[in-house]
Amino acid sequence: MRLINNRNIYRAALILSFLVICMFTLLGLAKIMDYLNTGADRSTMLHLETESEDVYLPKVNWTNLANPARDMEKNTLGKLQRDYLFSWYVKNTALKTNNSEGIDDYYTANTRLNLYRTIKYNKEHQITIENTTIKHFPDLQFYSEDGQLVVFTDKNVIEYQKIYQNKQLLTTVQDTATYKVMMLLEDGFWRVRHVLKMKAEPFTKDTTAVHPVFTVKNEHILKNNSPYTIKGINYYPKNSAWDTFGELFNKDTIAADFDIIKKANLNTVRLFIQYGDFGKAMIVPEKMAKLKTILDLAEAKNLAVIVTLFDFYSDYTLDSWTLTHRHAEQIVSTFKDHKAILAWDLKNEPNLDFENRDKGNVLSWLDHMATVIKENDPNHLITIGWSNSVEATNLADKVDFISYHFYNDMKHLEYETNLLVKTTKKPVVIEEFGVPSYGGIWNFWESSIEKQAAYHQKMQAYFKKNNYSFMSWTLYDFPHVPDQVAGRWPWQKNRQKKFGFIDDKGINKPAFKYISN
Amino acid sequence: MMKKVLYSALPFCCFFLFVFAVAKTNNADATFRLQTTQNSFTAGTPIALTFATASKTATAHLFVIHSYGKTLLTSQNINGQLVFHIPAIYCIKTGDFSWFLIQNNKTVVSGTFVTTPNNTTPTLLENYLGPPSLLTGTEHFTMMVAIPTDSYDNPKDNNTAVYIKDQFLENITTTEKKTDFFIAWKNIYSRTKSGKMLVSTECNNTASKEFETDIQPSPGKNFTINYSRNHKYADGNQITLLETSIIRDSYGNIVGDGTMVTFQVVTTNDILLKTYAATINGIAIAQILHPDHNETFTVKGYVTGIAESNSIKIDYLALIKTFNYEFTEGNRKITVGPVRSFMNQIVPDGIKVELKIYHKNNLIESKIVETAKGIANFYLLAPFYKEKEYQFEISTLGITQKTAIKKYETN
Numbered sequence: 046m047r048l049i050n051n052r053n054i055y056r057a058a059l060i061l062s063f064l065v066i067c068m069f070t071l072l073g074l075a076k077i078m079d080y081l082n083t084g085a086d087r088s089t090m091l092h093l094e095t096e097s098e099d100v101y102l103p104k105v106n107w108t109n110l111a112n113p114a115r116d117m118e119k120n121t122l123g124k125l126q127r128d129y130l131f132s133w134y135v136k137n138t139a140l141k142t143n144n145s146e147g148i149d150d151y152y153t154a155n156t157r158l159n160l161y162r163t164i165k166y167n168k169e170h171q172i173t174i175e176n177t178t179i180k181h182f183p184d185l186q187f188y189s190e191d192g193q194l195v196v197f198t199d200k201n202v203i204e205y206q207k208i209y210q211n212k213q214l215l216t217t218v219q220d221t222a223t224y225k226v227m228m229l230l231e232d233g234f235w236r237v238r239h240v241l242k243m244k245a246e247p248f249t250k251d252t253t254a255v256h257p258v259f260t261v262k263n264e265h266i267l268k269n270n271s272p273y274t275i276k277g278i279n280y281y282p283k284n285s286a287w288d289t290f291g292e293l294f295n296k297d298t299i300a301a302d303f304d305i306i307k308k309a310n311l312n313t314v315r316l317f318i319q320y321g322d323f324g325k326a327m328i329v330p331e332k333m334a335k336l337k338t339i340l341d342l343a344e345a346k347n348l349a350v351i352v353t354l355f356d357f358y359s360d361y362t363l364d365s366w367t368l369t370h371r372h373a374e375q376i377v378s379t380f381k382d383h384k385a386i387l388a389w390d391l392k393n394e395p396n397l398d399f400e401n402r403d404k405g406n407v408l409s410w411l412d413h414m415a416t417v418i419k420e421n422d423p424n425h426l427i428t429i430g431w432s433n434s435v436e437a438t439n440l441a442d443k444v445d446f447i448s449y450h451f452y453n454d455m456k457h458l459e460y461e462t463n464l465l466v467k468t469t470k471k472p473v474v475i476e477e478f479g480v481p482s483y484g485g486i487w488n489f490w491e492s493s494i495e496k497q498a499a500y501h502q503k504m505q506a507y508f509k510k511n512n513y514s515f516m517s518w519t520l521y522d523f524p525h526v527p528d529q530v531a532g533r534w535p536w537q538k539n540r541q542k543k544f545g546f547i548d549d550k551g552i553n554k555p556a557f558k559y560i561s562n
Numbered sequence: 563m564m565k566k567v568l569y570s571a572l573p574f575c576c577f578f579l580f581v582f583a584v585a586k587t588n589n590a591d592a593t594f595r596l597q598t599t600q601n602s603f604t605a606g607t608p609i610a611l612t613f614a615t616a617s618k619t620a621t622a623h624l625f626v627i628h629s630y631g632k633t634l635l636t637s638q639n640i641n642g643q644l645v646f647h648i649p650a651i652y653c654i655k656t657g658d659f660s661w662f663l664i665q666n667n668k669t670v671v672s673g674t675f676v677t678t679p680n681n682t683t684p685t686l687l688e689n690y691l692g693p694p695s696l697l698t699g700t701e702h703f704t705m706m707v708a709i710p711t712d713s714y715d716n717p718k719d720n721n722t723a724v725y726i727k728d729q730f731l732e733n734i735t736t737t738e739k740k741t742d743f744f745i746a747w748k749n750i751y752s753r754t755k756s757g758k759m760l761v762s763t764e765c766n767n768t769a770s771k772e773f774e775t776d777i778q779p780s781p782g783k784n785f786t787i788n789y790s791r792n793h794k795y796a797d798g799n800q801i802t803l804l805e806t807s808i809i810r811d812s813y814g815n816i817v818g819d820g821t822m823v824t825f826q827v828v829t830t831n832d833i834l835l836k837t838y839a840a841t842i843n844g845i846a847i848a849q850i851l852h853p854d855h856n857e858t859f860t861v862k863g864y865v866t867g868i869a870e871s872n873s874i875k876i877d878y879l880a881l882i883k884t885f886n887y888e889f890t891e892g893n894r895k896i897t898v899g900p901v902r903s904f905m906n907q908i909v910p911d912g913i914k915v916e917l918k919i920y921h922k923n924n925l926i927e928s929k930i931v932e933t934a935k936g937i938a939n940f941y942l943l944a945p946f947y948k949e950k951e952y953q954f955e956i957s958t959l960g961i962t963q964k965t966a967i968k969k970y971e972t973n
Contacts, residue, residue, distance in 0.1 A: 114747070162630075162651040166649055172634045174634075186743040189747070193692060208634055215667060220660055224629070227744050244674065
């Protein structure tokens with residue numbers, strides 16, 4: 046008898062379809078059970094789950110905790126502060142989106158009505174307002190005996206807002222005000238009961254003693270009060286281009302490179318810290334340890350360091366302001382007494398984001414960032430690494446010295462630099478310059494290692510003649526360049542790989558002779 | 563010909579005129595001056611800010627920041643005057659009110675005015691009293707926090723008088739407190755007597771409801787214990803009552819009902835027994851079963867961690883001096899009793915009788931049987947007890963008797 050006959054086929058099909066039906070029925074039942082169980086998790090009733098990500102971290106500094114009633118417990122204070130900041134966050138979000146989500150969690154029943162009215166009004170008039178607060182200085186006035194009620198004065202809250210009508214940006218306004226706040230503890234949340242806006246109080250002057258090594262006088266950078274001409278280089282270890290603090294971080298490699306730099310008659314290196322890599326608002330301690338290692342090495346080798354912050358950051362929206370502030374604060378305050386640091390470079394070539402991220406946005410972010418860094422580290426200079434001399438006049442009054450990147454025809458060098466010095470009356474540093482030695486099909490054999498050497502020879506002659514501060518790009522040719530730096534096409538990438546004075550095999554290129562003057 | 567030129571030139575002229583007109587009506591930068599001199603308003607009254615400008619066309623926006631929100635206001639230029647009516651939702655709330663006059667994306671003038679609570683509206687009072695119960699004594703207190711507001715839910719200005727009152731027994735206290743940082747508050751101290759205290763507040767003829775706080779007795783002080791029993795015999799059946807004195811706190815208040823007292827009993831053999839009772843009206847009564855043998859109990863009462871009593875000794879006399887037993891059915895049945903009590907009555911049922919079976923001075927087994935009508939029977943079945951002789955030890959009510967060696971027939 047043949048095994049394959051109609052009957053067996055029918056039989057097999059029947060069994061198979063039975064199995065399939067069973068499978069789907071079970072899956073369906075499981076889905077239904079799953080659905081019916083959603084929300085039944087008892088742990089969710091008690092608001093025990095914690096927010097996994099920090100979304101709003103303005104600077105909060107409790108100036109006073111003494112009050113006539115109950116002593117404030119550290120734990121309660123943490124919870125109170127968290128909920129208070131959330132009350133700002135939900136209010137800011139509500140004004141931005143005209144949506145009242147979250148308000149009932151952080152405002153009591155009576156109080157939230159006021160916000161609902163505001164939202165309704167703004168929605169009707171198509172007004173949206175982006176907000177962030179920068180700083181809070183709460184001063185506890187009262188904490189009730191039963192631990193259910195607090196009153197505090199949040200002094201000099203700096204608020205920054207962008208006002209839109211019909212989705213058109215109308216203007217930006219910064220305001221400082223003091224808020225008197227009462228909060229009640231209701232079902233596990235500290236909720237705002239009363240808010241009263243009041244006049245700002247005079248700021249107390251910061252009296253921290255300053256011990257800078259590097260200072261600025263007129264158009265000169267001084268080290269221990271004697272003029273200091275930066276003869277520097279942009280530095281990434283050869284095998285970790287744009288990833289100095291990554292997996293390949295090796296103290297010995299960096300020490301050897303610093304020796305090369307020092308022997309080549311250079312005195313300064315420029316390093317890059319990536320915002321995401323360092324953990325955004327929650328700084329990764331291992332990265333800080335690596336940064337300390339590298340700075341200590343520089344100090345030991347007597348090299349100054351310009352640390353460029355916020356590499357690969359390009360958000361600038363008000364939502365991320367406070368997070369970036371905490372990022373910068375943690376880094377600069379940790380190293381505020383480090384002798385090796387010459388300056389903090391706020392951001393590499395921020396003007397390249399003008400078009401996509403709105404110039405006003407970028408500039409106001411930089412402006413506030415400069416304040417944050419100066420407040421947390423008054424010892425070190427600050428600068429911004431503009432990508433050309435035209436944009437380098439932006440925020441000139443906020444930085445200690447002007448940095449710009451020169452990739453133009455070298456005959457413009459003196460004109461551009463001198464003009465900048467003249468207009469800003471500040472020291473000017475040519476923070477990046479260089480040419481690739483790459484000659485190949487992608488640039489029609491335009492360059493070569495000899496042409497690169499000739500370029501550097503002439504540039505150094507200009508620097509020597511004018512006593513310019515310079516930082517060349519870069520020490521090494523890189524075997525690997527990440528896509529987000531130059532692009533992913535070979536004609537973009539190959540060029541970027543060949544800017545070094547030393548090739549990727551570790552052999553000095555002819556240009557190395559002209560690395561300094 | 564002329565006409566043709568005119569016709570062709572006219573549209574151009576019109577166009578240019580239009581362009582100029584547009585340019586003219588474009589919002590030219592103009593200086594604005596605040597005309598409104600009043601810079602303090604009462605909540606609930608309409609507020610308008612008037613700006614004067616030389617220009618008859620220039621307009622501007624007014625951005626306002628308020629305790630509870632931010633918004634943008636628009637206005638028309640009417641003969642060089644811009645009037646901004648503050649929306650009612652902002653007029654009713656107090657606080658500093660910042661405004662920024664914005665023209666062509668720039669803030670041209672800015673300023674503030676202040677809105678104060680409306681004292682002509684009825685006062686509302688919000689009160690928080692806590693903690694809701696107290697212990698007696700002079701160091702404990704409850705805190706009354708009063709937040710007087712106007713009818714628009716705006717906290718009253720500082721230094722608004724609030725009367726905080728409390729009543730306890732015959733005493734009524736009224737204190738005037740001034741508000742500061744939204745609140746007027748008072749620590750209301752506990753009393754040395756326990757009971758209920760009522761608290762209320764009053765501000766501008768608005769009275770709060772009545773708040774109640776319980777003053778609970780403080781933890782008790784040391785106390786004494788005593789016992790009572792039916793008789794002094796160790797019959798394993800009667801109950802001895804252990805009773806505390808009235809437990810009071812240091813101010814003489816009877817401790818709260820339900821205060822748990824632990825009675826710890828130590829026997830002659832240093833065995834620890836415990837019994838518990840909760841107080842009612844300050845007295846805890848616990849029960850303890852009489853031992854079934856001559857015994858002395860040492861008893862002490864504790865309110866754990868708080869107070870303890872004196873220690874008392876309770877003696878129990880043995881119920882019997884001796885008892886009878888007999889062997890029957892070829893020594894296979896042992897009958898103990900009848901066991902007789904102190905008045906020669908038969909002991910209550912359930913008295914334990916223990917039989918220890920020895921063979922050549924080795925303990926083979928213990929059997930326990932409870933008496934019924936004063937008698938306990940033991941059976942030694944031949945299949946299980948195959949030896950030729952056994953000796954026994956019988957104990958009950960603390961008395962032990964050793965029998966002679968008994969012989970058994972074996973198959």
